[in-house]
Every structure is written in structure tokens, then in C-alpha cells.
Amino acid sequence: MGRDFVYVILGGGVAAGYAALEFAKKGVSHGELCIISDEPVAPYERPALSKGFLHPEAPARLPGFHTCVGANEERLTPTWYTKHGIELMLGTRVEFVDTRSKTLHTTTEFITYKFLIIATGARALKLEEMGINGSNAENVCYLRDLGDATKLVKMMRMCRGGNAIVLGGGYIGMECAASLVMNKINVTIVFPGSHCSKHF
Known part of the structure; x- marks a missing residue:
């Protein structure tokens, strides 16, 4: 069984969080937007990982650096997404995207969309x-x-x-x-x- 969304964002980093904020400001309807991330937490400010998170004294920890605190906006905790009707699919990996039929397959279901935003970011070289x-x-x-x-x-x-x-x-x-x-x-x-x- 699949689910339908108008907008799907792939990725749970900075771009996904700030995009969600802009969608909310523009009045996206409840149930129209879904964020899919293979991480188990809501989008956060990745720059904190090489800064405050590594400090030996008073290190930064979530929820302190969820997006969008880096731009002096409100902190987008999981409760914020629920309040704005934005679906968070965390700990979920996308296995296949079919851009012709506008569907994607996760490990547990398939999803249809009208608009897909790929915001997976870069990865470290192995x-x-x-x-x-x-x-x-x-x-x-x-x-x-x-x-x-x-x-x-x-x-x-x-x-x-x-x-x-x-x-x-x-x-x-x-x-x-x-x-x-x-x-x-x-x-x-x-x-x-x-x-x-x-x-x-």
C-alpha cells in the first residue's frame, strides 16, 4: 500500500530543514509534504558536528541544534513538524526512485509525489x-x-x-x-x- 504527497524531500540535513520552514511559511497544507531521511533524528545543523558537538566542555547536543537555529529562526523539533502537518519518515532508506511514474520505494512502502526535492548532500570519501x-x-x-x-x-x-x-x-x-x-x-x-x- 502506498501513500501520496505533493512534495517529498529526500535527505535530513540543513537543506531539508530550511526547505520545510519555507514551505510552512508559504502555507503548505497538512499532509502535503514529507521528508524522508535515513537518520533517526529530525533535520539538524550539520556544521555543529565539527564545532560545538566535539567540544570537551558543555558540548552541543540535540535538540539544541535542530534546524533552523543557524539563521536565528525557530528550532524545528519533531513537534514543530507535527504541528505543521509535515510527515517525517526517519530511519528510512529509499531504495529506488522512478521519476517517470513519480514514485519512490523505501524499505517498507512505496510513495507517489508530484514534486521531488533531492537534498541528500555530500558524503565523505572512504x-x-x-x-x-x-x-x-x-x-x-x-x-x-x-x-x-x-x-x-x-x-x-x-x-x-x-x-x-x-x-x-x-x-x-x-x-x-x-x-x-x-x-x-x-x-x-x-x-x-x-x-x-x-x-x-
């Missing part, structure tokens, strides 16, 4: 994509979502006084490096250029 084995090693961390950040915090607590290598000299790499240092971990940053991100 070590194997760089020709290195070991992506799933216990001491290898990525930073893309809340689960990744939670694992990184656990590793930092276990490794105080130890050493870490950060691959990447952009914003996220530099912010992670700073957070590791704040957590009393020695850091080496590896990046392909002659200097860190030109934005610094």
Missing part, C-alpha cells in the same frame, strides 16, 4: 576510494552525520594524549583538528595542496 584499505577499522572516523560525530567523540575520550591524523585541509578538516587539540590529542593534518584551504 579510504578505499583513495586506494587505502581500512575504512571500517575501529580507529578510523568520518564526519558526515550524527552517528559519525558520536563515534568520534567516543574515540577522543578514549585517546586523550594520543595522536590523530586528519585527512583534509578544508573547513571541516581544520575544525576537526582544532577540536581534537581541545580534547588533548596531538594532530597531524594531511592534505594535497601546498597550504590549507585558501579560505583561511
